[in-house]
Amino acid sequence: MKVTSLHFENYRNLKENSIYPADNVNVIYGENANGKTNLIEAIWLFCGGHSFRGSKDSELIQFEKDLFRLKMDFYAQDREQTAEIVFDKNKKLIKINEVEKNSSSYLTEVFSAVVFSPEHLSLIKQGPNVRRRFLDAAICQHRIRYASLLAQYHRIINQRNALLKDILKNKELKETLSIWDDSLSIVGAQIIYERFGYIRHLRASSKVYHSGISGEKEDLDISCICTAKAEENDSVEMIRDKLKNAFYSSRHEDYHTGYTSVGPHRDDFDIKINGISARRFASQGQQRSAVLSMKLSEADLLYRKNGERPVILLDDVLSELDNKRQDFLLNKVEDYQVFVTCCEESNKEQLQKGKVFFVNNGEIKETE
Structure with a gap:
């Protein structure tokens, strides 16, 4: 399962844009409170229409805007697919492969992901x-x-x-x-x-x-x-x-x-x-490693059940991990598409293959 493109409009603080992730590891870096977690959250919404941070739909709309729109192209079940989420304060519209659905739960039938956030500690x-x-x-x-x-x-x-x-x-x-x-x-x-x-x-x-x-x-x-x-x-x-x-x-x-x-x-x-x-x-780093191991195992067990690897979303996972542990996450989690956020620019330099996206005040740019 791979995300091939993500378009966002009026979502949280993110400026309208589209990104085209790598099939393997995607590093999203920038200072705190600039929108890194918002990008991870936008992808997670396609797992069932709900925020992993417990936010209400109305809280996802950008200030002074009437609606938000997310559109994702992805590869799953041996074919290219598309899904769209639109919320206008009164109604949530869900489309899968251009067909309107009456419930967000239909998203779980076509797309899956596993998310780690600091709250999971x-x-x-x-x-x-x-x-x-x-x-x-x-x-x-x-x-x-x-x-x-x-x-x-x-x-x-x-x-x-x-x-x-x-x-x-x-x-x-x-x-x-x-x-x-x-x-x-x-x-x-x-x-x-x-x-x-x-x-x-x-x-x-x-x-x-x-x-x-x-x-x-x-x-x-x-x-x-x-x-x-x-x-x-x-x-x-x-x-x-x-x-x-x-x-x-x-x-x-x-x-x-x-x-x-x-x-x-x-x-x-x-x-x-x-x-x-x-x-x-256990130290903070050891606790983080243990929970992360469990979340990666959760993805592995989903793969065994469904025959398809879910997307892995890692929010602020690299902090308090030493260089060897960071290297494992960035370069040795094989066969999965991974999105990982971090604050340190040095983390992106550890990445051996994949893409890097810089987030600054809601603007996302792919870097070299």
């Missing part, structure tokens, strides 16, 4: 809920039914929690708790099983990338933390039984808190570098 720095969201979002791209499993599980959890609060007032309701535990065990076991499978593949691929990024000096390991004490090689049936036992064993605590204390909604995964907790002991 929260995968290591913050709590388990951030890692669960990353894991669940990644699995949803591979298993269509997984999203419905999550929705079903959270509905049952909400009902069980409501019952736990009612039990505080009416002890006789304890007898009905087993009904919810049975349902949660069935659905929860399938979620845990899918997470185990994805972590297994993510760990194997991430190890390879992290070894390359670190010059074979560091070993990255990712492991599941399951509150039900299930293990990666367990069958769905074994996980279901362990989960059911965990719900039963935690009842005394749950009665007092009014909250279900074990299950997939409380699980986590651990990230270690050379056997040591990345969250507690």
Whole structure:
């Protein structure tokens, strides 16, 4: 999958222009707050019509303008294609190969990308809920039914929690708790099983990338933390039984808190570098390398599933990485089209092949 051209009009602070990226690495450099991330964001919008920064569509329109327009030519599914996004404060227009679509979700059927931004460092720095969201979002791209499993599980959890609060007032309701535990065990076991499978593949691929990024000096390991004490090689049936036992064993605590204390909604995964907790002991550069390895692995797993390599978007990834790690990203991520932003002009000099774009006050120019 390759972006062959991108046209932008009235988008953020970018001055109207078209760029023609290289098939391999594209370095986008310039000082902060000049528009580098806006360019990365514009490409990401073609993955489903939403900003990875959480911005509203109305916030993407240039000041004092009525609409923004993005048009991208790209190669995917063995042919040249085109997509267009227009937003005029009232309506978003999506066109794919000149055919108007009634939903941005159609974009995901023709174009895909993986994005890294500094916010993704929260995968290591913050709590388990951030890692669960990353894991669940990644699995949803591979298993269509997984999203419905999550929705079903959270509905049952909400009902069980409501019952736990009612039990505080009416002890006789304890007898009905087993009904919810049975349902949660069935659905929860399938979620845990899918997470185990994805972590297994993510760990194997991430190890390879992290070894390359670190010059074979560091070993990255990712492991599941399951509150039900299930293990990666367990069958769905074994996980279901362990989960059911965990719900039963935690009842005394749950009665007092009014909250279900074990299950997939409380699980986590651990990230270690050379056997040591990345969250507690890794440097900023090591943490960045670890998350980056996971994002590159996410792209690799998408390729294995779809048979087509997604575009890789790396925003401000080079800061706090030493020269060897920077060289790996700029010159050794093979077979993917990569867009990487940076502030230092010296970074562009490391690039062995590809294109360099300079961004200054929203104006983008290709340089020699």
